[in-house]
Amino acid sequence: MDTAQASAVTTKTITFRIWRQDDPAKPGHFDEFKVPYVKGANVISCLMEIQRNPVTVEGKRVAPVIWDAACLEEVCGSCAMNINGRVRMACSALIDKLEQPITLEPMSKFPVVRDLTVNRDRMFDALKRIKGWVPIDGTHNLGPGPRQAPVDQSVMYVLSTCITCGSCLEACPQVTQENDFVGAAAISQARLFNMNPTGKMNSEERVRSLMGPGGIQDCGKAQNCVKVCPKEIPLVTSIAVMNREVTKLTIKDIFFQDEAPKGHGSGPG
Ligand code: SF4
Ligand code: FES
Structure with a gap:
């Protein structure tokens, strides 16, 4: 703690209720801690x-609390958790703006590690499913x-700021640990890579990846995702854009059935 911080310390304390769970298979409980303000x-x-x-x-000494964080500036996406019942990034959650006691819980739509x-593997699996990259055919110039x-750049820039934090999945009533709905982040990334002039070459594959079980048809249009995204990505617009692409491809498949390549699924039900 430097001198400036030390002088800002008062006798005030902050109370935290923190979810403790040693192992995904074991029941959890809350521990309460006080830290100097x-x-x-x-x-x-x-x-x-x-x-x-x-x-x-x-006054009981317990095992140190385990959490994820890396960048401490809302860039890596690893510190998402439920703070006072709302998912947000812990590194940008200022104590002065939170009611006490401050309750910290892990996101509920992902398996707890500790x-x-x-x-958050399901997020990366979803990015694989929608082919969230631009393929290259070599490393030469x-x-x-x-x-x-x-x-297009101005739209794509905002979409590219996704930090794969998982907040949009946590807030979505359609996402559960038991289902495989790809969620708003992956749908928005499919839109991003389909806008890329080179990525466009695989646009049909990405649209097809959003068809079938776990695809865009599972969106219930609750629009919670856009309210919690720390990067203010227009997720509802991305879902609408990709939904239109899925509908167009489904209609194309109906009229040109013999020519339709085999995709991930059969189309929105
Ligand atoms: S879309 Fe927003 S809320 Fe969802 S993972 Fe990306 S940054 Fe997080
Ligand atoms: S620590 Fe990287 S986003 Fe919070």
């Missing part, structure tokens, strides 16, 4: 303070790519 503190800096001295309000850490219109 520091002006400008965020949830991660308080978790670090608790890690230094993991003693509960009852305490506040979850396994291919020269400049096709030019992009500024109007």
Whole structure:
């Protein structure tokens, strides 16, 4: 703690209720901790303070709390958790703006690994399903790519800021740990890569990947995703754009059935 921080410390404390779970198969419980109030503190800096001295309000020394974080500036997406019942990034959640006691829980739509850490594999599996990349045919210099219109660039830039945090899946009533709905983030990434002048070459594959079980048809249009996205990505617009593409391809398949390549699914039901 530097001098400026030390002078900002008062006798005030902040109370945390933190979900503890040693193992995905074991039941969990809450532990309560108090940490000294520091002006400008965020949830991660308080978790670090608790890690230094993991003693509960009852005076019991417990195992340090486990959580994920890396960039501490809302870029890596790893620190998403439920804070006072709402999913958000812990590194940008300022203590001064939160009601106490501050309750921290892991996201519920992903399997718990331990305490506040979850396994977000389903997000990366969804990106694989929609082929969220632009294929290249070698590492040699291919020269400049096709030019992009500024109007497309401005849309694509916002879509490209997705940090795969999982907040949109956590807030979505259609996503459960038991189903495989790809969720808003992957649908929006399919839109991004289909807008890319080179990525367009695989656009039909991406649209087909959104058909069938777990695809775009599972969206219930609750629109919670767009409310919680820390990057303010227009997810509802992305879903509408890709839904239109799925409908167009389904109609094309009906009229040109013999020519339709075999895809991930048979189309929206
Ligand atoms: S779309 Fe937004 S909420 Fe969803 S994973 Fe990306 S950054 Fe997170
Ligand atoms: S630590 Fe990277 S987004 Fe919070």
